[in-house]
Amino acid sequence: MIIVLIGPPGSGKSTQGHLLSEEYHIPFIGVGDLVRDMIHSDENEYESKVNSGNLLPDNVVFGIVKTELDKYDLQLGVLLEGYPRTIGQAELLDEYLLKKRVKLNQALYLNNVPQKQISDRIAGRYQCQSCGATFSKEQVPPDFVCERCGTLLIPRKDDTSESLLCRMKEYQKKSLPVCEYYEKTDRLCSVDASRSIEDVFELSKRCLEKG
Template sequence: MRLLFMGPQASGKGTQAKIISKKLEIPHISTGDLLRNVEGELKEEIDSYMNQGMLYPDEGMIRILKERFKEDDTDNGFILDGFPRNLKQAEMLDEITEIDKVVEIHVDEERTIQRILNRLNCPNCGALFNAVKHKPKVENICDDCGSGLIKRKDDTEEAIRKRLEIYERDTKPVLEHYKGRVVRVDGGIGIKNVTEAILEKLKV
């Protein structure tokens, strides 16, 4: 089953993608992780964009995904997380693979804002923690790799609201594009309940 997980920042889609990928025994393909883990000349190219605060071009991302989808572990499907973010990207994705189901994890705006305001990021491995509900074992240290955790400078309430507006604007056409294949889950009911709801809606 080729799945696409969508949801605003802090909706828990990354967490759920990891859990569901283990249950279904298909890989979780996070575009953020793919970009962080590339090597060689391509890494230098990607870093040059990241260091300027620019997004890596869609065409480059499609090339990376196309190569990733060729790997044997995707034979029975995958969970894609982080792409597409807009209609143009969805149409480009159609050219290299077919998506069977889209899991939209919905969280109300105020809950999302609080989650992001309390969020701690690992700049090294990309792990996320919450200063209130999902604290690291050692204060401000990543459980996974031991690096120092940071709070993003742009995680202010005003900036978060703006990002959520952009997400709503860009995502609606994507969900319309996948009409008939979208299942919607409430992301505010606790990790275990969200997992169960996703599995039930996917009928697996």
């Protein structure tokens, strides 16, 4: 099963992605984290763009995704979280999958997340300055020290309220057409993400198994 999981910042994509990847025994690829790792490991022209909440060019993001996808046997399935964010990215993925003779089963869209819930979920996220690992409010260790490498954690740079507003705008402008793109080809499955983690997980499974 090949799934993409899309939704606005703070919609719980990462949580649901990990649950679904465990449920279906398919690798989880968190594209947002990969992008952050890339700009973190390599101080480059993209860092300020991403920190201010803008999207990277489609071919750059797809390059990162392709490197990951190439590591797996796609016949066995995979889950991409936080990708695609634009129609261009969706098309690049479809072309790639066609060449690999596999197809995307479903685009799972976490819909209907109230603005308030998004701000609450995003407030309080921390990131490691050294390895780039991110921690949600609930995951932050009490001593604020990274569990992966022992460095002190700082609030995530792209989680400021101006940046969030900017990301929401970018999101709406570019990602809603992505939903339409999948809807036209009958691969969109939309889930009410304002409900509890357990409910959203159940709804998502039902959606995916139907598709």
